[in-house]
Amino acid sequence: MKALPELLETGVRDALRHLYGPDASEQEITLQSTRKEFEGEFTVVTFPLTRLAKKKPEVIAEEIGARLKETLEEVKDFNVIKGFLNLVIADRYWMDFLLQSGVREGFGHVAGGKDKVVVEFASPNTNKPLHLGHIRNILLGWSTSKLLEATGHDVVRVQIINNRGIAICKSMLAWQRYGNGAVPEKAGVKADHFVGDYYIKFEQHFQEEYKAWQKSDEAAAILEEKNKKDLSPADFWKGYKNTYFNENSDLGRAAKEMLLRWEDGEPETVALWNRMNDWVYEGFDETYERLGVSFDKNYYESETYLLGKDMIDAGLDKGVFYRKEDGSVFVDLTDAKLDQKAILRADGTSLYITQDLGTARLRYDDFGAKRMVYTVGDEQNYHFQVLFEILKRLEEPYADGLFHLSYGMVDLPTGRMKSREGTVVDADDLMDEVIQEAYQSSLERESTSELSDTERREIIQKIGMAALKFQIIKVGPQKRMIFDPKESVDLQGQTGPYVQNAYVRTRAVWRKAGQRDLSQAAGYTQLEPAERELISLLYAYPGLLNDAAANYDPSMVAMYCYELAKNLHKFWHDVSILGADTEAAVAFRLYLCQAVGNVLKSGMGILGIEMPERM
């Protein structure tokens, strides 16, 4: 079967030549999908044709429309709205498409053959458990990776785990001092939460120490000497906290000494560091598994934080970087509307950006991919602009294939997520909460009452996770958003469960159908409007996946699934399936349900969402 856009384009060109002469061969033809409010599926825009035809756009549209209807069996009818020629595709074309391609499992997916892409997502720090922001990150990164895979790319999923530095040393120190040898298993606490709790414990003790110290003579002298702006003591101490940590605090000193011992490879410190990080990884893995995601390779900051220095030397030789008198290394990006940016400290130690330079190269060496996607929150937009610009100037072979998949904050409706105050919404708790919501809302339905308890629990898990994932992925990555657990499970809303319910219907009708003569489907002759809409939507699926992948935007897939589900529900109400007048209609509609079910399952699968057979 020839694809419609090409077929129509050829048809329009032939019509132009026939109507307006040979110059038409060079003419650019603009074809779009028809706007919802008009009849038709494809629209030819005739405004650009006025020079060629020397007629008004609406006249041109009429003439081309008439010609197409006459010459192309695929064009059933047309209508003209100003300079827009809306084409109605023949029923036969849609029916053949559905029965030949649409019903195939895997329809829309490309088998492979496109380039390799490294997709980074999650990339947590090991001093704290994962929170709501990480959930958005993970869902976006994962679904984008699936989308790239579905469109034929070879995908490598990676994360960088920031497992070193002062933060984890705080947790280690607190565990040493206040832990009394406790371990997560005995404490009955999920292992990453266990370590996170010691980070919080450190902060609490540090605050107490700071408060008490503020009464000391040393503090009084500092207040006297440094409070130049005459702030109230409370305000002054608020701003002084970091300096206190670095210069006056016993706990701060102890934590920094621990970091130095770690950097020296002192065995006892390294052992403790290993032990606590292992707990954190174990906890992370549990959360990842629950979210249904995995990685091909983990990078660890402890192994990459010294990388990038050789690239700095190369960049100095090339004149991309310059060294200041104090020994620090800078890059001047002012001509790219970015700043002068430090990339190596005066003491020769590396910065966040230094290791990202080295890690980019390392990943290229590991996988040879010329495209890399970084899923990281929009507070790091500047960092990635700088990173990508530097890699370009260093003429790295993958420099043109870099993309920062940036995303906005997620809040809860009640404003419960205030990361500044440290009351973040924990990822594990949030999953529990959404599943609880899904359970509550399932009590209002009776459709699953004939199932066993285990089956029902499994279904509720699937509904809850679908609710969470869909609600987050459906929002364009760049937008800030509010996640409302209650709203996310609403079976009537623009939600994951709403889409699942459409899928469940497509399955239920097949279970109920019993033995039917499906070969009759080919004898179906005239489509109902609801059927047309469904089929033309199905037809658009492969193109939609390509567009979404080109934009790194899985929200387009979510919105597509919602549209398809909505049209399935409409079809369900408008058209009788098993009670249709003819066996041909019954068989055709069963196939239509099958095709819609397959595509819903495929599209939602890209989003990491599983479909229940009943709900």
Ligand code: ARG
């Ligand atoms: N762990 C970092 C954070 O939580 C994010 C790392 C992002 N990835 C990267 N390659 N820089 O802020």
